[in-house]
Amino acid sequence: MVGALPHGALQIDPTMQFLFTEIYLTAKLEQGANGWKFSEGTMAAVWTLDDIFGQLGFLKLSGFALCMGSGVYSLLKASICKYADIYRGRGTPTTPCDSISVGMKLTGEPAHLGTITFPTPTPKVCTPETDPSQDSCDKP
Numbered sequence: 772m773v774g775a776l777p778h779g780a781l782q783i784d785p786t787m788q789f790l791f792t793e794i795y796l797t798a799k800l801e802q803g804a805n806g807w808k809f810s811e812g813t814m815a816a817v818w819t820l821d822d823i824f825g826q827l828g829f830l831k832l833s834g835f836a837l838c839m840g841s842g843v844y845s846l847l848k849a850s851i852c853k854y855a856d857i858y859r860g861r862g863t864p865t866t867p868c869d870s871i872s873v874g875m876k877l878t879g880e881p882a883h884l885g886t887i888t889f890p891t892p893t894p895k896v897c898t899p900e901t902d903p904s905q906d907s908c909d910k911p
Contacts, residue, residue: 772798772809779816782890788826791816791873792859798877805881812877819859819870820908823851827903828895838897839906852908 776794783789798812827837827844835843855868895902 772796772800787830789818790822790826791818792870793817796877798879803881808881809877809879812879814873814875814877816873817857817859817870818873820851820855821869821904823871824906825904828897829893831896836896837903838901839903840901844903848903848906848908855908 774796776796778790778792779794781789781791794814794816796812796814798809800807800809827847830837832843832847835841837844837847851871854871857868857870857872858866859870897903899905
């Protein structure tokens with residue numbers, strides 16, 4: 772199986788969602804006892820810094836909110852900015868990197884239909900003034 776998606780979300784739990792762009796998937800499809808499954812799957816994608824900073828305002832790390840101005844946030848921001856290694860679109864060799872490249876191994880078993888539920892929206896833990904979605908690697 773080979774596929775490409777312009778964008779998508781990986782929902783980890785009600786508060787954690789990774790938004791990816793330029794997603795490429797490959798996997799080996801196999802007929803199993805309970806239906807089709809896939810193995811040896813690989814996902815490659817682009818995780819934009821804007822999407823990363825946009826998600827931080829919903830999270831706590833060891834009980835600490837990841838809001839601008841906190842020591843934990845400053846350390847995390849430095850790490851995020853340090854690992855930017857790709858541009859989200861078509862650029863030139865001198866176009867600044869604004870994203871992090873992502874690779875994941877995947878496997879999948881046949882799904883079973885059940886009740887459709889939607890996660891309850893989680894409020895941000897940061898105030899509008901300290902919300903990381905207003906930040907970028909270009910800002911001190």
